[in-house]
Amino acid sequence: MAAASAPPPDLLALDEHVGQRPVTFRLELVDRLGVRRGRLTPLRSSTPSLSHDTTATISRRVTGLTLGAGDSALIRPLTDRIDIAMVLGATPPLMYPLGRYLIADAVSVHTTGGTTTALTLYDPMFIVDQQLEAGFDAGGALVDTAVRRLLDGLPIGELVLDATEQNSTNSWSAGTSRAAALLDLATVGGYVKPWFNHTGQLRMPRASEPAAQAPTIDLDHPRRVLRGSITRSPQMLSAPNRFVVVSNDPTSDAAPVIGTYDVPSSAPHSINQRGFIIPTVVEAQLPSQRHATVYARTLGIQQAVYEVVELSTPPDPRHDGYDVVRFDGQLWLETGWEMPLTAGGEMRHTLRRAYPSDGDL
Template identity: 65%
Template sequence: MASAPPPDLLDLPAYRGQRSASFRFDLIDGRNGVRRGELTPLRGSSPPSLSHDSTSTIPRRLSGVTLGVEDAKRINQMTDRIAPRMLLGDGTSYQLGRYMVSDSSDLVTSAGSTAPLTLLDEMFVVDQELDVGFDAGGQLVDQAAARLVDGLPIGPLVVDATEFTSASAWSPGTSRANALRDLAAQGGYFMPWVNHQGWLRLRRAFDPASQAVTIDLDASRRVIRGSISRTSDLLVAPNRFVVVSNDPGSDAEPVVGTYDVPASAPHSIERRGFVLPKTVDVQVRSQAQATVYARTLGLQQTVYEVVELSTPVDPRHDAYEVVRWDGLRWLEVGWTMPLVPGGEMRHTLRRAYPETKGGEA
């Protein structure tokens, strides 16, 4: 005897043309994590929408949430969080992060006041000015990052290990998030973000062309017809990234790290025939670290070939997913997800080009 496989409600195989799904909005006390009930945003012409932009200091935004009179009375906009999740017809539940109110207004009606809200993820807490200076002190970058955010009322920091240290310091008044982004680049990480589980995440930068695919859009044919658009800034894209670290108080030669985009890329030095450099001045301690810094900048640049397309809403997309589409690997750098059944999720994918022996200097 054989048992039938469980229904696939996210990949939507060819034999399945529809699925059952809904969204729930939990009210969470941001001080202790206690769930205070469920919110029911008002329905309107513009449903709630969740977006992720990996180039932004605060990558995630929850917009279009309008609370009715009773829900507006229940929420403490100073301390509460809203935690949306997607519920599938088979009972599976997917978290979509935690969000705090950043902007609100009261719309006064005869029945009371409703509250249109704009919410940001908990990187908003990190993106505040340092009240005292912070010195990395030569620590490993992952340890310095943990010390930088220690004590903040946010989810746990989940950071990949790194062998690189930081000797940088930031003065009072500097954004803590900017300091964290500087540390991320020095340690060879992608830019920090808060993931679906509410964790502050630092992930080592990787070449998507050599990584395993995490989302396969070719296998399930979920891309919506007529939704595909392609853009490219390859004509002006840098093909060499140079990092220079020069200690003005020392007679030592400056430390220089260089990364050339892979020769397989259409804007590479080999294909263009000349160098379009991008040079940054940072404080790092070794050529190896400067080279990793330069490579990280190259992997994160947003001027590669980009495609935008739509699929049914899929909560498995988080950040820096390796997506197969049209037979190629792409790195997902952004998405917009309407939190409504039947909505179309918009994805921004950046082309991945395989490394070659001449791709890194």
């Protein structure tokens, strides 16, 4: 019988009651063309942290990063990028990318021991979040087509977006942030807010009910939540349970187009359970009832306020963006996380409760 080799151990899976693992973080300097220029070593006295916030235009930022004199002399803030990766194991090490970042702010401090530099890093949405030099008109095109045209020529790498049947007649004037136009198009097209993932791709998936998805991360098996780190906040006493989108062309005599989305009746603050409506009403220029309905649903999925839990785990690079997480036997949508880029740190997560839609009950 032929000998079989044992599969390599899963270094991300911890045994019960084990809360730490050997881990390091690698920061590598690259120029704007991707040519690698050397490794960076933050000062031991600094505590750099990488955060992801789905509610922000620029979702990922690195703060608290301070370089010593040698690295400070090496970096070129206007043109360099910094690749960040998590490293596990030693023979050979496993590398988990955590994204590529631009230098958004660099503050030099001159001391007798040399010049140190405190850096703030942004993901490539910083490139997108600049003013349009000329107006942009979607021209009735499908939203995915309009998005590709809006971003054409920008040095931001690969764009990965789902197809959509939604079209857009919206336009934006010169001086408007290109990122603002992108976010508007995302909502019209039924997408979640776009973000740059661990591998540097700009991701734009269609919005879907989190409770109808299979979890991408399971915090229950094996249990990885650190004891004493869990805080819960209902945030539902004044939360809206209906999202209304009104589209009214001021040049038309036609009645306004109105789209609505109600939070699932299984949610404690739903119209069915509270007995009255707490609406959020927004205006948007949309061409049809179908567009208004999709717009309202997308707003509701992204902005509805449910029970929120914050908890800590060991650093885990599998958490990316809009992950559906199983915790305490329930499904949650991860809306943010913060990971210290130092050994022994705790990764903090923000999860929003997912309730099944009325069709899934």
